[in-house]
Amino acid sequence: xxxxxxxxxxIGGSGLDDPDILEGRTERYVExxxxxxxxxxxxxxxxxxQINELNRNKVINLTSLSVFIFLSWKPxxxxxFFGRTTKRSQTLYDGQPTSPPGVCHxxxxxxxxxxxxxxxxxxxxxxGVKCHVRGTMLxxxxxxxxxxxxxxxxxxxxxxxxxxTTVPEAVLAKEAGLCYASIAMATDYDCWKxxxxxxxxxxxxxxxxxxxxxxxxxxxxxxxxxxxxxWAQTINTLKSMAQSSVMIPKH
Numbered sequence: 001x002x003x004x005x006x007x008x009x010x011i012g013g014s015g016l017d018d019p020d021i022l023e024g025r026t027e028r029y030v031e032x033x034x035x036x037x038x039x040x041x042x043x044x045x046x047x048x049x050q051i052n053e054l055n056r057n058k059v060i061n062l063t064s065l066s067v068f069i070f071l072s073w074k075p076x077x078x079x080x081f082f083g084r085t086t087k088r089s090q091t092l093y094d095g096q097p098t099s100p101p102g103v104c105h106x107x108x109x110x111x112x113x114x115x116x117x118x119x120x121x122x123x124x125x126x127x128g129v130k131c132h133v134r135g136t137m138l139x140x141x142x143x144x145x146x147x148x149x150x151x152x153x154x155x156x157x158x159x160x161x162x163x164x165t166t167v168p169e170a171v172l173a174k175e176a177g178l179c180y181a182s183i184a185m186a187t188d189y190d191c192w193k194x195x196x197x198x199x200x201x202x203x204x205x206x207x208x209x210x211x212x213x214x215x216x217x218x219x220x221x222x223x224x225x226x227x228x229x230x231w232a233q234t235i236n237t238l239k240s241m242a243q244s245s246v247m248i249p250k251h
């Protein structure tokens with residue numbers, strides 16, 4: 001465990017990849033059970049096979065750094081999710097030689113850290129950022145966007161936001177015992193709204209860049225608050241849950 005200071009890991013996407021928001025940056029070479037840690041933008045990956053490994057590597061690398069607070073910046077504060085992906089590894093316990101042993105039946109009734117969410121809610125409110133406190137994310141496989149029929153179906157299911165990254169990221173973070181929370185920044189109406197322009201890459205990137213300052217403000221305000229809080233009980237609870245969820249066969 002990290003002693004004396006809370007280490008905070010940030011996963012940022014398009015419009016939130018400016019390193020200049022951090023002062024006193026340093027680079028470290030870190031060894032993990034899976035090899036050396038690397039840094040790469042999610043959107044530079046070109047194939048589903050590469051995307052499949054990226055979420056795993058992000059969580060593995062942060063775990064190796066003893067990072068306990070895990071913020072993914074993608075304004076809704078997520079509370080639940082639908083996982084509609086089929087080609088991504090959903091667990092760190094995948095039977096590979098370098099993976100941890102056993103099978104992890106991690107509970108996902110509450111996929112996000114409530115304590116971290118509470119901090120983000122209060123910070124957003126204090127900054128006057130309009131945000132929905134609760135929401136449900138539906139993660140699609142991608143890389144294509146949804147058809148109109150799919151978009152209408154997702155609305156009927158109760159999905160508030162659609163993305164391509166939350167699953168399995170949230171699952172892997174839970175398995176690793178990390179305090180994980182996510183902010184979903186809405187960029188468009190997908191394609192269900194007939195009189196609105198359908199989602200496209202240009203419009204998504206344009207809106208993300210326009211709204212990036214809101215997420216950055218939340219981030220820069222929340223981090224000092226998080227670093228001053230006592231996370232020992234929360235971390236121990238998450239670690240204990242992760243450990244007790246692993247079943248190792250007796251030989």
